[in-house]
Amino acid sequence: MSGLVADARTLVEHARVEAQNHWFTFNEKLRVLSTAQSICDLALGFGEGSSKKSKARMSRPFGVAFLIAGVDDTGPQLYHTDPSGTFTKYKAKAIGQGSEGAQATLLEEYSPAMTLKEAQILALSILKQVMEEKINSINVEIAIVRSNTKKYQVLSKDEIQNLISALPAGPLA
Helix, strand or coil, rough: EEEHHHHHHHHHHHHHHHHHHHHHHCCCCCCCHHHHHHHHHHCCCCCCCCCCCCCCCCCCCCCCCEEEEEEEECCEEEECCCCCEEEEECCCCCCCCCCHHHHHHHHHHCCCCCCCCHHHHHHHHHHHHHHCCCCCCCCCCCCCCCCCCCCCEEEEEHHHHHHHCCCHHHCCC
16 A cells, blocks of 8 residues: 555455455455455546535545455456556556656566565565665565465564565665
8 A cells, every 4th residue: 555544444444345245245255356446446436426416425536556465266466556546457566655666676577487485585675775764574564465375464573584684685686
């Protein structure tokens, strides 16, 4: 997530309600694509209903972008949503401050054949390049979604520190 935290909370709550409604109605989990579509549909609703007879639903667009990751019946998925209400599927994506340089490095260095550990080290290497302060297990969080378990996992501070210790000393090769 990058942007306004209050807007992010609103959109995350909307996505949770949509996922629960889908589960109760169809007895199946909501696909990652459908989650991204749901968030973007709400963002696109900005200004709708602003005729004289009805009140506008929102006074301004949402100021938040998301990276939505998950694993569903179609495999691993990663979507980027932006405040305009558009979404795009990616294999690897960077958002937020410093994203231009990070995205350029991802384009050069990322490979679908990477192991999970290699991908984590690449992500930390990119953060090391674009962050103003030194990265450590306090100011960096890493979450993963494994294809085999389909579970969201936040790495512990010790796991993150071990990955930081494995970083190459210089810039990326």
